[in-house]
Amino acid sequence: MAILLFFVLVLLGMPLAFAILAAMAVFMGMGDFPYHLRIVATETFKGLNSYPLLAIPLFILAGELMNESGITTRIIAFANVLVGRLRAGLALVNIWASVIFAGLSGSAIADTSALGRVFIPEMERHGYRRDFAAALTAASSIIGPIIPPSIPVIIYALTVTGVSVPALFLAGVVPGVLLALFLSAYVLTWVKVDSPDHANETEALSGGQTAAQALRGGILPLMMPLFVVGSILLGVVTPTEAASFAVGYALFIGLVVYRNIRLSALPRIFSAAMRDSAVIMIIIAAVAAANWVLTYNRVPNMLTDWVLGAVDSQTSFLLAVMVLLLVVGLFLEGIAAMLVLAPILAPIAVSLGIDPVHFGIVVIFNLMIGLITPPLGLCLFVAEGIANVGIGRLTRQIFPLFLVEVAVLAVITFLPDTVTFLPRLFGY
Numbered sequence: 001m002a003i004l005l006f007f008v009l010v011l012l013g014m015p016l017a018f019a020i021l022a023a024m025a026v027f028m029g030m031g032d033f034p035y036h037l038r039i040v041a042t043e044t045f046k047g048l049n050s051y052p053l054l055a056i057p058l059f060i061l062a063g064e065l066m067n068e069s070g071i072t073t074r075i076i077a078f079a080n081v082l083v084g085r086l087r088a089g090l091a092l093v094n095i096w097a098s099v100i101f102a103g104l105s106g107s108a109i110a111d112t113s114a115l116g117r118v119f120i121p122e123m124e125r126h127g128y129r130r131d132f133a134a135a136l137t138a139a140s141s142i143i144g145p146i147i148p149p150s151i152p153v154i155i156y157a158l159t160v161t162g163v164s165v166p167a168l169f170l171a172g173v174v175p176g177v178l179l180a181l182f183l184s185a186y187v188l189t190w191v192k193v194d195s196p197d198h199a200n201e202t203e204a205l206s207g208g209q210t211a212a213q214a215l216r217g218g219i220l221p222l223m224m225p226l227f228v229v230g231s232i233l234l235g236v237v238t239p240t241e242a243a244s245f246a247v248g249y250a251l252f253i254g255l256v257v258y259r260n261i262r263l264s265a266l267p268r269i270f271s272a273a274m275r276d277s278a279v280i281m282i283i284i285a286a287v288a289a290a291n292w293v294l295t296y297n298r299v300p301n302m303l304t305d306w307v308l309g310a311v312d313s314q315t316s317f318l319l320a321v322m323v324l325l326l327v328v329g330l331f332l333e334g335i336a337a338m339l340v341l342a343p344i345l346a347p348i349a350v351s352l353g354i355d356p357v358h359f360g361i362v363v364i365f366n367l368m369i370g371l372i373t374p375p376l377g378l379c380l381f382v383a384e385g386i387a388n389v390g391i392g393r394l395t396r397q398i399f400p401l402f403l404v405e406v407a408v409l410a411v412i413t414f415l416p417d418t419v420t421f422l423p424r425l426f427g428y
Contacts (some may be wrong), residue, residue, distance in 0.1 A: 001028040003384035016296045020286040040289045047288020052158045059106055059151055064249045064273045066104045068261050069157035069254030071221045072114045075100045078218030090126055091187045094119045098140040099180050101227030102147035108371050111141035112124055112382045114131030120387050134387035135397035138372050138379040147176035152335055152364050160342040163356050164241045166232050171361045171419045175412045182408050224249050287339040307348050314352050318413050329370020330400050337367050357423055358416040371403050372398055
């Protein structure tokens with residue numbers, strides 16, 4: 001009854017965390033009510049009683065501060081120096097600006113919102129279709145949660161499987177760069193620009209700066225992910241301590257160096273970070289209780305036994321997981337789906353001899369693609385809100401980009417060395 005109620009509420013549009021809690025309420029009403037009430041309530045709060053989980057709100061706050069500090073224009077100018085002079089340069093700058101931005105926010109939605117406001121009107125002005133500009137911005141924003149530091153990676157490692165955070169950070173670098181390269185190849189091969197001044201289409205992005213000035217302007221934003229990830233890899237700090245360092249760094253950059261953040265804006269910034277953190281935390285708490293219920297009823301064990309009896313190879317299991325998560329991503333938000341499914345799927349993957357770091361990146365990459373697929377792709381809606389072109393037109397433009405991302409997913413799924421090379425190089 002509890003499971004049936006959960007699926008009904010999700011299909012009716014109730015937020016996942018509240019659907020889980022409602023199902024838990026039904027479960028508590030069955031059998032020994034006081035005992036179940038005490039256990040489920042305990043497991044709910046135990047899911048949040050974790051020092052490493054502090055990294056999540058801290059990284060969210062760091063991203064908010066960096067966005068507010070005016071680094072977006074500096075990132076764009078830096079990317080423009082790197083790829084702006086190539087064919088379809090403005091589209092390429094859009095993609096590679098997302099690569100740089102990924103090291104600051106770790107959020108695809110933040111990437112779409114911040115870069116979309118610049119690139120969508122600018123690309124339209126230089127001959128690109130407005131709906132294509134919006135689609136490319138949304139599609140390239142998926143790089144954000146893949147390249148470290150990444151909020152989904154931290155959640156996966158700390159609340160789902162206990163996989164090493166540094167290992168997952170390193171594992172995300174090559175897939176993120178591969179996605180940027182595949183999107184760039186698509187743009188260079190297929191995109192046509194109706195622009196009379198194509199050769200100068202990226203000049204406006206420089207803001208009147210020389211190449212040297214743009215490169216210097218990109219140094220400080222690039223230092224944050226290098227410091228954060230580097231300090232974790234060297235064992236100097238934990239992910240939580242690195243997140244607090246990122247907040248301090250972002251505050252210093254915004255208040256002292258760039259001076260784009262006013263003290264009066266801090267309450268608004270902190271409130272936005274608290275709100276976004278609360279959404280994630282309540283899902284984590286609800287899923288912690290649900291995971292206890294599933295374990296108590298031996299559901300993971302039964303599923304593991306069934307899968308191991310039905311699946312006879314790593315390849316067939318990975319293919320089944322790939323299809324399953326792509327379908328799930330159509331209807332559930334990525335982090336929520338990951339928290340529900342990864343604790344069930346990860347032990348099966350390990351039983352089949354699949355590297356847990358490789359499997360973690362496959363799951364995260366897979367579910368992040370759901371951010372650009374209708375009917376519930378959040379990045380799709382953010383891009384449409386900026387472009388105002390209609391979901392139908394945007395979906396048609398994003399479909400070939402979706403296929404490109406699925407191709408990258410297939411590469412990292414069935415060629416595990418693309419994911420595990422860097423972690424092994426650093427001894428993980």
